[in-house]
Amino acid sequence: MRAFCLFVLLLAGPVAARSVTDSAGRVVEIPDEVQTVFAAGPTAAVLTYIVKPDTLPGWPRALRPEERTYIAAPYRDLPETGRLTGRGGEANLERVLSLRPDLIIDFGSVLDTYIDLADRVQDQTGIPYILVDGRFEATPDALRLVGDILSVPDRGETLAADVEDTFARIDAILSGIPEEDRPRVYLARGPDGLETGMKGSINTEIIERAGGRNVADDGGATRGLVNASMEQVIVANPDTIVTWDDTFYPGVFDDPLWAGIDAVQSGRVYLSPVEPFGWIDGPPSVNRMIGLIWMAGLLYPDQWTSDLRDDTRAFYRRYYHVDLDEDELDRLLEWTDGRPPR
Secondary structure (H helix, E strand, O other), X not given: OHHHHHHHHHHOOOOOOEXXXXXXXXXXXXXXXXXXXXXXXXXXXXXXXXXXXXHOOOEOOOOOHHHXXXXXXXXXXXXXXXXXXXXOOOXXXXXXXXXXXXXXXXXXXXXXXHHHHHHHHHHHHOOOEEEXXXXXXXXXXXXXXXXXXXXXXXXXXXXXXXXXXXHHHHHHHHOOOOHHHOOEEEEEEOOOOOEEEOOOOOOOHHHHHOOOEEOOOOXXXXXXXXXXXXXXXXXXXXXXXXXXXXXHHHHHOOOOOOOOOHHHHOOOEEEOOOOOOOOOOOOOOOOHHHHHHHHHHHHOOOOOOOOHHHHHHHHHHHHHOOOOOHHHHHHHHOHHHOOOOO
């Protein structure tokens, strides 16, 4: 019976009308007008929401109350869809088919594992599946590609140009600063601050893009997220620590294990906002752009002189489709002062 149901749904699927080449080089037939997108994971959901929110039938995880303020009203109550990729993901194809999307989008790695998954899901469901390169440096290309796929090329181009402008501003600053003179940064994840991302990880590439040196660097031998020891952090001795964990942050200044680290002694431990999405990760999607602006100001306050309040208001309007009032903006930016609004 299950196979018959899938077959019926396949017969009712969208009619392909044009071909696109995704970031993995796959040529995929998609409908001329894509009305509904199933986001394979959180990164794709953020990208799709930013480019064309009307195509999103739901969130991989339903929004929490504190996140809803920072999402435009029509999309705050979208249902939970589950996910096909990422941590905790499982391929629930029946759920995908029940939503009858015109297209599946994944945003992140385009390596063989994800190509295999995309091909397999596409074959099993008949729904076209697009892979979009999620590397930070590729963000402008991703916005242009998805803008074209969703028939909003002007919006894709506008956002891509905005990202390129931010990258260019940072590059202009870094052009006069030798690598060895740049801040040495540690990303502290988890309540004990000892989970981090190695240099080159998608979870920490924001550090390097902002002009910091990730101290979690073994020359490329290890990639991705790792658990560091306290001894390794002490030896690395970062001068700047960034975190979004509001359990780790308040305790780090009184913890004798962290007391000798330069970043703690100089007060350069910073807490990033996380609403509606993390500013530096969680997920590693286009949401990182406001985090990049914030981090550039932390690392190079004399050269990056724009006002964070103005930048935040503009970003949330341009990318998240919301106009924050003064109270909402205050609550959001309290994170950057080390006071998460709980």
